[in-house]
Amino acid sequence: MSEKKPVTEFLAEATEIVEGLSRELVVLDEHRGEEPEPDRLNSIFRAAHSLKGLSSLFGHERITRLAHVLEDALDALRLGKVMADDALIDAFVDAVDALSGLLTMASRDESEGPAAERAVALAQHIESLLSQGPTPVEDPLKQLGLEPSVLHVLTEYEEHRLRENVKKGVTLYKVRAVFSLDDFDQRLTALTAALKAIAEVVSTLPSAQASDESHIGFDLLTACKQSAAELTRVLAPYGASHALISASTAPPRPRPSAPRPELGSSSELSLRSLAQTVRVDISRLDKLMAAVGDLLLTRSNIKRFAEGARAAGPGGLHPLWAQELAREARALERKLDDLQKGILEVRMVPLGQVFDRLARLVRRLLRESGKEIDFEISGGDVELDKLIVEDLSDPLMHLLRNAIDHGIETPEQRVAAGKSRRGRVRLYATSEGNHVKIEVGDDGAGLDEARIRDEALKRGLVTATKAPQMQRRELLNLVFLPGFSTRKQVSELSGRGVGLDVVKTNLQRLSGLIDIVSEPGQGTTFVLTLPLTLAIIRALVVQASGHTYAVPLNSVLEIVAVRPSELRTVEHRQMLSVRGQTVPFVRLSQLFKLPLVEVQQHYVVLVGLAQHRMGLAVDALLGQQDVVTKPLSARLRDVRGFAGATDLGDRRAVLVLDVPALVSEMMRPADAGMGNL
Amino acid sequence: MQLCAFRAGDEELVVDIMRVQEIIAPLPLTAVPRSPRAIEGVVNLRGAIVPVVDVRKQLGLGEPKQAPRPRLIVCRVGPHLLGLRVDGVSTVFRAERESLKPAPMGQGSSPHIIGVCAAGGKLRLLLDVRALLG
Numbered sequence: 068m069s070e071k072k073p074v075t076e077f078l079a080e081a082t083e084i085v086e087g088l089s090r091e092l093v094v095l096d097e098h099r100g101e102e103p104e105p106d107r108l109n110s111i112f113r114a115a116h117s118l119k120g121l122s123s124l125f126g127h128e129r130i131t132r133l134a135h136v137l138e139d140a141l142d143a144l145r146l147g148k149v150m151a152d153d154a155l156i157d158a159f160v161d162a163v164d165a166l167s168g169l170l171t172m173a174s175r176d177e178s179e180g181p182a183a184e185r186a187v188a189l190a191q192h193i194e195s196l197l198s199q200g201p202t203p204v205e206d207p208l209k210q211l212g213l214e215p216s217v218l219h220v221l222t223e224y225e226e227h228r229l230r231e232n233v234k235k236g237v238t239l240y241k242v243r244a245v246f247s248l249d250d251f252d253q254r255l256t257a258l259t260a261a262l263k264a265i266a267e268v269v270s271t272l273p274s275a276q277a278s279d280e281s282h283i284g285f286d287l288l289t290a291c292k293q294s295a296a297e298l299t300r301v302l303a304p305y306g307a308s309h310a311l312i313s314a315s316t317a318p319p320r321p322r323p324s325a326p327r328p329e330l331g332s333s334s335e336l337s338l339r340s341l342a343q344t345v346r347v348d349i350s351r352l353d354k355l356m357a358a359v360g361d362l363l364l365t366r367s368n369i370k371r372f373a374e375g376a377r378a379a380g381p382g383g384l385h386p387l388w389a390q391e392l393a394r395e396a397r398a399l400e401r402k403l404d405d406l407q408k409g410i411l412e413v414r415m416v417p418l419g420q421v422f423d424r425l426a427r428l429v430r431r432l433l434r435e436s437g438k439e440i441d442f443e444i445s446g447g448d449v450e451l452d453k454l455i456v457e458d459l460s461d462p463l464m465h466l467l468r469n470a471i472d473h474g475i476e477t478p479e480q481r482v483a484a485g486k487s488r489r490g491r492v493r494l495y496a497t498s499e500g501n502h503v504k505i506e507v508g509d510d511g512a513g514l515d516e517a518r519i520r521d522e523a524l525k526r527g528l529v530t531a532t533k534a535p536q537m538q539r540r541e542l543l544n545l546v547f548l549p550g551f552s553t554r555k556q557v558s559e560l561s562g563r564g565v566g567l568d569v570v571k572t573n574l575q576r577l578s579g580l581i582d583i584v585s586e587p588g589q590g591t592t593f594v595l596t597l598p599l600t601l602a603i604i605r606a607l608v609v610q611a612s613g614h615t616y617a618v619p620l621n622s623v624l625e626i627v628a629v630r631p632s633e634l635r636t637v638e639h640r641q642m643l644s645v646r647g648q649t650v651p652f653v654r655l656s657q658l659f660k661l662p663l664v665e666v667q668q669h670y671v672v673l674v675g676l677a678q679h680r681m682g683l684a685v686d687a688l689l690g691q692q693d694v695v696t697k698p699l700s701a702r703l704r705d706v707r708g709f710a711g712a713t714d715l716g717d718r719r720a721v722l723v724l725d726v727p728a729l730v731s732e733m734m735r736p737a738d739a740g741m742g743n744l
Numbered sequence: 745m746q747l748c749a750f751r752a753g754d755e756e757l758v759v760d761i762m763r764v765q766e767i768i769a770p771l772p773l774t775a776v777p778r779s780p781r782a783i784e785g786v787v788n789l790r791g792a793i794v795p796v797v798d799v800r801k802q803l804g805l806g807e808p809k810q811a812p813r814p815r816l817i818v819c820r821v822g823p824h825l826l827g828l829r830v831d832g833v834s835t836v837f838r839a840e841r842e843s844l845k846p847a848p849m850g851q852g853s854s855p856h857i858i859g860v861c862a863a864g865g866k867l868r869l870l871l872d873v874r875a876l877l878g
Contacts, residue, residue: 361791614775659777699776699786701824702795702878706779712786712793720774720788 077125078174079346081118085170088114089163089423096156096430103144103151105228105267112141118166129186130169136190137162140197146227149197157434158193160427165189167424213312217272225270225288232267232290240266240298242287243274244307251283258305259287265301266291288312349453352414356603359407360695366403367716369396407693411600414454418496418505419447421460425494428464432471439478439489440471446496451503452600455577459505459597462570466507466593467494469567474509474591484588486510493592502621503599508592514585516542522551543583547571575727577601578621580675606694606723607672608715609685611654612661615721616685617694617713622726624673624680626688631669643671643682651733652682658708658729674726681730692716696723707732747839747861749868750817750830753805756868758861759828763819763873767833770816780878784829787816794818796827797876803854819873826877839863844870 091111095103115138122130137159143149168182218226232239242262246254255271262268267290274284289309291298298309373396376389384392422444429442451459475481475490482488493508516539523529523545529537545551547567574581578598585591598604598621606617607626627645634641634652643652650673656663669684696711703709710725746761771787773796779785782802786793796816799805812831819826843863847870859870 364791661777697791697793699793700795700826700877702783702797702826703776703779703786706776708778709776712774712788714788714791718788719772720786720793722774722776722786 074125074173077121077127078170081121081130081170081173084114084118084121085163085166086420086423088118088166089427090419092156092159092163093423093426095151096160099151099153099156105145108141108145112138112145115141127169127173129183130166130173133162133166133169133186133190136193140193143197146223147231155193155196158189158196160430161185162189162193164427164431220272221270228267228269228290229288232269237267237290237292238295239269239312240289240291240295240309241312242289242298242302242307242309243284244287244302244305245274245282245284246305248281248283254305255285258302258307261301261305262287262289265293265297347413349414352410355410357695357697359403359410360603362403363407363693363695364714364716366396366400369399371716372396407603411452411603414452414600415450416453416456417447418449418451418456418459418503421456421463422447422494422496424460425463425467429467429471429492429494432468436471438471438475440475441489441491443491443493443495445494446498446505449496449498449503450599451597454601455597458573458577462573462595463494463505463507465567465570467492470507470509470511470591474511476512480512484512503597505595505597506592507595508584508590510590513587513589513591514543514546514583515587519543519545523548526551543585546583547581575731578619578727603693603695605691606713607691608689608721609655609670609672610687610689611659611685612656612664614659614661615689615715615719616655617692617715617721617723618672618674618683619696619710619723619726620691622674624675627671627673627682629669629671629682629684630667645673645682648680650680650682652684653733654684655724656686658683658732674730679730679734681733683729694723745839745841746836747863747868747870748817748836749834750799750815750828751808751810751812751832751834752799752803752830753808754810755803755805756834756866757799757830757871758868759817759819759871759873761836763821765818765820765825768816768818770814770829787827789818789825789827792825794825794827796829798829799871800829800831802856802876821874821877824877826873828871828873828876837864 088111091107091114094107095111115134119131119134119138122128122134140149140155140159144151144155149155165182165186168180169186172178172180172182213229221229229239242258244255244258259268259271269288269290272286272288274286289298295309295311302309369392373389373393376384376392377386379389426442426444433440433442470492475492476484478488481490491510493506495506495508497504519542520529520534520537523542524531524534528545528548528551547570551566551568571581574595574597578601580596582594582596583591584594605620607620607623609616609618625645627643629643629652634643636642637649641652643650652669652671654663654669655661664686666686670686670688671682671684673680673682675681692715694713694715696713698711699706699709707728708725710723712720712722715721747758748761748764748767749756749758751757768789771789773785773787775785776783776795779795782797784796784798784801786795788794800808808831810832813833815830815833817828817830817833819828839861840863844859844861847857847859856872856875857869858872858875861868861870
């Protein structure tokens with residue numbers, strides 16, 4: 068165990084760095100053709116540098132080598148030795164992909180594989196891009212008239228920044244500040260921060276011209292786009308002055324001979340920023356959550372006692388004590404709610420974590436597809452439970468591949484159809500109360516109803532008599548059946564033998580819903596609805612044939628009351644009509660073979676799973692409660708229909724229904740005949 | 745080894761005491777639809793969900809003649825808990841390994857009985873808790 072730990076620590080930290088790299092690269096990528104911001108380049112450079120150090124420490128040579136090449140390339144870029152052209156940025160994007168691949172290999176303890184070969188090839192590719200030589204230009208630094216002694220102490224990077232600023236015509240100043248030795252470090256930091264708000268501080272040089280022994284002077288080479296007056300205003304609180312440096316004016320008397328002070332190296336900075344987060348194994352959070360779940364029960368017991376004590380009247384507890392108890396119980400309740408919310412918040416991560424990875428992949432797909440597509444992404448800040456976010460990347464990747472590969476037409480087809488040449492693929496997330504909605508959409512040709520019908524007939528998924536009667540919505544939902552594909556030839560991009568049924572299965576596991584909105588010629592949008600978390604769930608407590616069950620509320624769409632006379636029977640099945648949509652109806656007691664009780668009206672809990680809907684009738688609704696689901700024991704693992712059991716506060720075990728399993732059980736006979744949705 | 749003796753129907757049985765976590769009065773039972781016949785249901789034991797097997801039903805024994813004093817023997821197999829519903833717990837005693845004999849094969853033998861204990865002038869069936877857990 069103890070041997071294993073450093074590896075997981077390494078993976079966690081390295082993954083964090085690579086994810087950071089990826090985020091920065093996405094921005095770089097989006098601003099292709101513009102000059103990269105120096106701060107961004109620096110931060111990417113630092114990330115590559117940290118990764119290099121980290122991986123060499125743990126002996127991952129391939130990662131070290133690729134990170135090293137990346138670092139070299141970024142260094143050359145920030146020093147202006149090479150241009151941030153498409154070839155280089157593409158190579159960076161690929162390199163980050165390759166690094167993720169290498170980390171995956173490391174996590175599986177593999178040493179050979181395609182990812183390793185790709186990494187080696189990429190490292191060579193980047194090196195060859197770098198060796199294609201710089202583009203020498205006349206050195207504007209020479210025109211500055213800075214004395215050789217100043218130039219001599221500047222680092223290569225500082226020289227480069229000076230040069231860039233001269234090229235862009237930004238005015239250069241030498242800011243002179245004198246501080247007391249007692250607090251010069253804080254004052255200098257403050258001054259630098261103030262200057263950075265309006266200017267770029269290229270270099271800070273200590274000055275020997277301090278007035279006395281107890282003071283120290285600094286020269287800050289500053290590039291400022293603001294007016295000199297503004298600069299004066301900013302400098303005033305620090306008693307600092309400024310002098311113009313330019314090609315025409317006489318060189319200011321530079322006087323740097325002392326070694327440049329250490330103002331904190333870049334690697335130190337990056338280490339500090341990493342140390343601000345604490346990595347926690349999600350299973351520990353699960354344990355905390357279970358403990359909170361137990362506390363919630365204790366709370367409801369205490370609450371009951373408190374209420375009982377008050378109701379007992381004179382014969383019972385002293386009224387003051389009863390009051391005290393009730394008040395403390397309420398305080399406990401509030402704190403527990405906070406605690407529960409807090410733990411849930413800790414589990415929440417922004418969808419951006421997976422969106423960034425997807426954005427990289429999409430850009431690669433776009434390059435390979437040869438289609439002209441704009442990719443829009445939004446809602447990366449929407450938060451979801453970590454476990455859900457992780458499981459989303461595959462389904463979303465699949466849907467995006469589909470949109471690029473099948474959804475969007477070729478530019479020629481688009482023009483012929485009277486649309487713009489460029490297609491659009493969207494990935495949107497929005498937060499809606501207890502749910503998160505994610506849309507993957509394209510403005511392509513839309514799903515072809517006729518072709519879906521033909522394909523379904525050919526594969527025997529629907530009968531010839533049934534097919535013509537099916538509505539568009541029903542037909543569209545056929546694409547979620549296993550083995551369904553309307554694509555004639557297998558494509559390199561998405562033809563990997565997995566279909567939308569995999570997407571559906573993945574979403575079912577997350578208690579998610581999936582819907583298709585598609586209009587011919589307008590495009591197709593897949594709408595995914597997901598619960599915020601699976602740790603503590605809100606459940607609807609119901610009763611059927613005298614037994615109590617909990618139904619996870621995240622799979623409940625709505626509850627309707629229906630009289631038995633309102634049900635219709637279609638092909639030996641009871642159906643229910645909800646706002647024009649026909650939904651299969653089943654009594655929970657029937658499903659569980661419990662003795663049926665005559666009822667005046669059914670309470671129908673409409674549950675949904677992926678694209679399926681079903682009406683589950685119960686005898687009574689008892690209320691809602693937050694529950695922590697505990698697994699049924701190994702002895703009962705073959706019993707389908709239950710996600711586990713929970714405790715509602717009366718010390719009995721209450722079974723929690725596994726809605727996905729029950730719905731797919733109901734749908735299975737339907738898959739063959741495809742009668743119902 | 746130490747054994748715990750209990751009654752199911754009119755039969756005396758024993759389990760290895762090392763398997764027994766605790767013996768309690770029966771807890772309110774929740775029936776699990778669709779579960780195997782011998783599983784009576786699940787109970788909530790201080791937050792843990794424990795399946796309960798009715799030993800009498802599992803072994804196909806009849807109603808007891810003696811008035812039952814029902815107990816739940818909570819057994820542990822690895823990480824799993826299993827509750828045995830029995831008609832009474834009689835005693836805990838020490839037995840020599842030699843007093844344990846393999847279960848007789850043939851008619852009426854059960855896969856859940858692994859042996860017979862002939863200590864203290866009585867023949868008692870040794871229950872295989874692991875096999876009950878399935």
